[in-house]
Amino acid sequence: MFEIPEYVNIARQMTESLTGKRITQGDLGNSPHKFVWYNMKPSEFAAIVKGKAIGKAYTRGRWLFLPVGDKHILVLGECGGKILLHKSALMLPHKYHLSLHFEDGGALTATTQMWGAMELYEKGKELERQYIKGMRTTPTEPGFTSTYLSNLMRESIGSGFKTVKAILTQGQMIPGLGNAIAQDIMFKAKLNPRQPLDALQKNHVEALHRAIVGTLLEAIRLGGRNDEFDLYGNPGKYVRLMDKNAVGQPCPECGAKIEDMSYLGGTCYFCPTCQRLL
Ligand SMILES: [Zn+2]
Incomplete structure (x- = not known):
């Protein structure tokens, strides 16, 4: 996708x-x-x-x-x-x-x-059109600040999207993100996919905000993911850190083995040490 x-x-x-x-x-x-x-x-x-x-x-x-x-x-x-x-x-x-x-x-x-x-x-x-009408602020727009994300978390929890993976991928809370890029965002923010949002402190929200914006900008700069094709039929150059190929491999940060788990309609790839539940 x-x-x-x-x-x-x-x-x-x-x-x-x-x-x-x-x-x-x-x-x-x-x-x-x-x-x-x-x-x-x-x-x-x-x-x-x-x-x-x-x-x-x-x-x-x-x-x-x-x-x-x-x-x-x-x-x-x-x-x-x-x-x-x-x-x-x-x-x-x-x-x-x-x-x-x-x-x-x-x-x-x-x-x-x-x-x-x-x-x-x-x-x-x-x-x-449904999904275009009322679309929330997207992470590449100037309004997507750390304060915006903090407020969005309260709204997300109220809508039943209560964990880090849920706010990233469910309910069009953050339009344009999907299960692929979300894995790298959670890894860079050092947050577990199942992490409840209501336990996050200001520094965690800021780390998540930096990871969302930074990962997207890098993937845009590299012309998209390497498992998708551009208008001219060439693959992108963004290679995901956390995907099925990473499972069992050492974490680039700490060396622990990367694990996978099924959660919220897709597989998550994560480091059990860097991405502990808070
Ligand atoms: Zn690690």
Whole structure:
């Protein structure tokens, strides 16, 4: 699944390579998939996008926004899979769930492996969509301060998301984070995934805030994770510290063996010594 670093990188690459390109043809894929969320019929989509120029892409949380002409926005959200630019429309993947062809002969495809939204809105209407409407401050926005995080923790506990992993990955409390990058954040903050939030002191909150922002900035700088692909089909260069390959290996900080555990709908990887429960 793409998380903030992959979306930021793909939006930047789209701005670099797609802005101003005119669409000759668009379609909603060649491979039906029940977990792809569309909001219109393929014929309506094709009619709206034809002849329109692409605007400057932008992203928030796990949502990517691509202006199509002056009046529409293509929304690609919550995706796991690939969003690829092809130099030639003859090189399209076997299966895809959305494509845009351009007058220079190139094409964009989006293919999801798990689920994802591929929706076209009249400008402004996308802000009414579930998960976009009311989206909380994301960690790459200036409002995401340590004080904000401290206040968010109280809200999170009140909503039933009472542990460190819960606030990082559940209930859209911190939009754009997922189970992958959360592992490194918890390791860098020296906090256990099951750590109750109500036991955290100010210094722990500050450490968690530093770990969230620092890990994201590093992953953005490196073009996303190395198990995801960018717009040009190249893997990112951010290698996770805490993933399945780390299990049984010595912790880079203390040498203890890294362990895994299943918790809150995904596997956690952690150091039993550095990340003790408080
Ligand atoms: Zn350790």
